[in-house]
Amino acid sequence: MLPDDRPTKKPRKTFFRILAFLSPYRRQFIIGTLLALAFSVTNGISLYSVVPLFNTLTPGTERYQIHISEKDQRLLSGERPAELMERVNYHKASVKLSLNHLFQKTEKFTLLLYICGGLFVVIIIRVLLELAVVYFIGYAGYGAITDIRRAVYNALINLPLSFFHRRKTGTLISNIIYDTDLVSGALSNQLRKFVINVFIVITHLSLLLYLNTNLTLGAIGMLVLITIPITIMGRSFKRYTDIEQDKTAEISSMVVETVAGIRIIKSHRMEGFQLERFTKTAQRLFAKVYKKSLVDILRPHVIEIVASFFVVFLLIGVGSKVLSGEYSKGEFLFYILTFLFLIDPLKQIANMNNQVKQAESAGERIFGVIDEPHEIPPDERGADASLLPLIAPKEEIRFSGVSFKYTDETEYVLRDISISVPAGARIAIVGRSGAGKTTLVDLVPRFYSPSAGSISIDGVDIATYPLKQLRNSIGIVTQDVFLFNGTIAENIAYGHREFSRDRVEEAARMANSHDFISRLPNGYETVIGERGITLSGGERQRVAIARSILRNPPILILDEATSSLDTESERLVQGALERLMNDRTSFVIAHRLSTVTGADRIIVLERGAIVETGTHDELLAKGGIYKSLYEIQFADTPERAAREEA
Template identity: 40%
Template sequence: MKEKLKKLFAYYKPYRFLFYSDMLFAVLGAVITLIIPLIVRYITNEVVYFEAGDAVKMITELGIVMILLVFLEIFCNFYIGYFGHIMGAKMEADMRKDIFGHYQKLTFAFYDNQKVGHLLSRITSDLFDISELLHHGPEDLVISVIKIIGSFSILLMVNGKLALIAFAFIPVMLLFAFYYNRKMKAAFKKNREKIADINSQIEDSLAGIRVVKSFANEKVEMKKFNVGNNNFVEAKKLSYRYMGIYNSGLGAMTTLITVVVLLAGVGMMLNGTVALADLLTFFLYINNFTDPVKKLVSFTEQFQNGYSGFERFLEILSIAPDIADKPDAEAMPKVRGEIEFKDVSFGYEEQSERVLRHVNLKVKAGDYVALVGSSGVGKTTLCSLIPRFYEVSDGAIFIDGKDIRDIRLNDLRNHIGIVQQDVYLFAGTIMDNIRYGRPEATDEEVIRAARNANAHDFIMSFPDGYDTDIGQRGVKLSGGQKQRLSIARVFLKNPPILIFDEATSALDNESEQVVQKSLEHLAKNRTTFVIAHRLTTIQNAQRILVLTESGIAEEGTHEELLEKRGIYESLYHRNFDTGLSGVMSKEAIIKDE
């Protein structure tokens, strides 16, 4: 816990002036609340016995002093309320930057096992609770300590016996608070897990809202939501039960202090051992004595919320990316595009069996290679190993004779362009989405990339052209249009190595022909891997690799593989028999152009 608190306090460092000034005004405000009752005691004990003229003069002067102190207290409270919250917001922003930056470093393997809702809850609700703790925690603690110590010292001075009677309740209150603090900590941690589950379910349901509505399954989604929502309520019930016992117990004890002191004080006053003015002063300070205890109650609740959130925050930051640059990783500003797999094997963490086994493959720069095979044999996995989305389990992959693990990740991925079947477009304009391929590109370069991808004409058919807002994930565009924007994005990036991951399999024949033409144009003079679902789209590939669970089973051109009458021929005729039509080949398109 010591190390965690040290990391928590480190976020104060850039805002030391705000922190110290916040603490200064918190202390000043607490001291003022202790001074005013002393002035009241002086007036009731001393000033009322002055001569009339002197008494009026003194009361007037002391009244002005108290009014000034009240205005000073107002300023102190405003400062800690405004600037203190600003400090908390800035610290929250720093944490959000840290965790979002860390999210960017984590690999596919991490995201394969995570729910987006859980990750979002750590960057939203968790961080808000942490910032509230970082702002209010220290000042509440300081104010409470000053008021408790200050008021107790003054109470001792006013009447030692009554002060000790009041203080006798404090150890019991501390033991009570310590016990239920531990209970609440566990309950609040469970609350966080449940709300993360709800966030994840909501995110999943809203992201797939079109599927939900197409199946008229709104009731199914509500049922799933209600299960998570009810689990959250049950978890809240437990935490609120502990909180209710905690608050009511401490509230009863603070009230009991007042009652006991009242009874004891009246008894002493009847015996003549306590003056009425002192008893009145005592009650003014009793309030100053019990209020900080109540503040500490809210602080402990706040601490449980904030600290459990910070623990979850640290959990994410403690996850080291399983793929990262070596300390001696080298830059690779230029790439020809020669790729070689040497005895490469790979298996996902949760699977005991290997997806790829002892793959050996050499691809010359500029080659056009197609990968075919049934689902699950590792076509996408093999291509995902080239940009190091996953790390090989055994063997090595080389680009231009250099092990990709010795190349800086940023350089490696900058040389690879990927066009996938499931296109992801960001909320925003067409211009923004194409420019994502090279953020520093000019408008003219973006438009040139769109022309190369056969996207310019349909873009200009929209009233706002390149400034058209395409909606969340490009919902306002057709599948073919989205695919051409993703190709334009890669054209703008202009990488020497391309990976087409079943980029046309989800399109109708007309859209496929347009997109295929764009892909073939993009592939010219680049090392290209095509994962093919429709075999008719890769008949003129320079090399076709047939993958099975045992590895590369067949290799050759379309004609060579048909002559072998093996796996490829079987796959081809199965495709042909299902009525899938062909599209223009790479060579035909080049000639056409």
């Protein structure tokens, strides 16, 4: 979904990378694992209790005695054997013998009550242990998933602007939320179930081995057999998950699109059309989810059927041993029960495979974002940018032979740009839309790096400065004003708590915004929404300018800062901007040429190259592109007449 141009990582590797996020929580994880081991042991004990329970259950009042086979009796009457297995058997037999001595003294029903009481205690412990496992492994799992979300966000926010160039907001958000959610399922719940189930399988198998080696080896063979259908199903499952993911992202971006364009949708009566598009996508999503659920449903059944074949052989095998008197019926029951209780954990482990596959698909996409190269080198990342001194040009900012093209495109956006901007000067960049004006100024804060040539401040290449220091030294005011959810004061101070209210107000005054802010219901504490809907364009722009004034950057970029404003707010904003530009080296892009006439120098861009430079008057006198642009805008319009009248 995200990058189609990047080679996909090996799934296994992705899975281990996900697991690596557990390592800060290894303490909780290890404790949880040990508790899970204890849990499965109590589980085994409660199962084993059926042997004495059932053997006790015979009519009559005679005392209960454990059945000791002839072989064991022979063993006990002889010397302590030297061979290991024989010694284990010897001890087993002697434990039985001493228990028999004990049971001889106890009435049968009393013994039954003792066993029942003991069983009850074991079960309580078992439940408590399980809850403890939930806590510890849950802690580790949710901790890891929190860290993963954090890592994706951190990666995202540190990615170069070019990354966002083509991607859809909805898709990116869906990536972080939905994908981490899938991983979360695997890391929290499934991880715990996996650990517990693995231990249950181990204890059950050991119990079975203890009873009969040959039959148990057969059981292990069956386990291997079961993995085959699981693996086959896993493949189709992953494919469905991938498509499901895509469609979910599509749905997300459709909602974002709809909310953004609701006025147009309503006024063009496009509701039906949009719904149809949505339905199509949702239907495709349904088809995949449904197919996926079929695989999901089928899996445990396949396991059960394979297992049932084995149960048949087991019944015959163990049954014949009971018939020949080798096993007691308590042991028979225990064997069958232990085996039956083995199937459920196995089913769960198999189901986990789904979750792991899902988590892997999601993980691939997540790491796709995390693996994108950061624009900020690791050693600068944590640094507090506000501590670094601002870079104030003393002589000039120089572009030397700068060319630029986007990595995935062939055509150059900028060609061989060489200009020198004296410190404190105001430079205007004009040209038709698509000429490369914004790209040119975006190179200064290194949103993009030149494909050829370099940009320097007082002879120092800007690439040598820490990125944060450079960007802190540059104030940017653009046409799209972005205000964050929060109060006006927070928006002006933007993350810098050290700025006092006085300084915030001072900045607001300089930006011609103190008056309107004071008129708002809560003044500076007024909360403005996600899209700052309660403020007009001009007001929002002035808040943004106040934000820049407060930072006091030595270099300023104004990219169509007043274009979307009506004339009166433009006047207010322009006034604020004039104050802002004082004594700063400024780059100004404006398509309304009236706002750039006062620039120290005007650069005319055409198809990424400089075609004219000079002051307003020089360029008019020259009679080139600038003059024609100027005439398009002013000539023969009453606006000009009005200007001249005034």
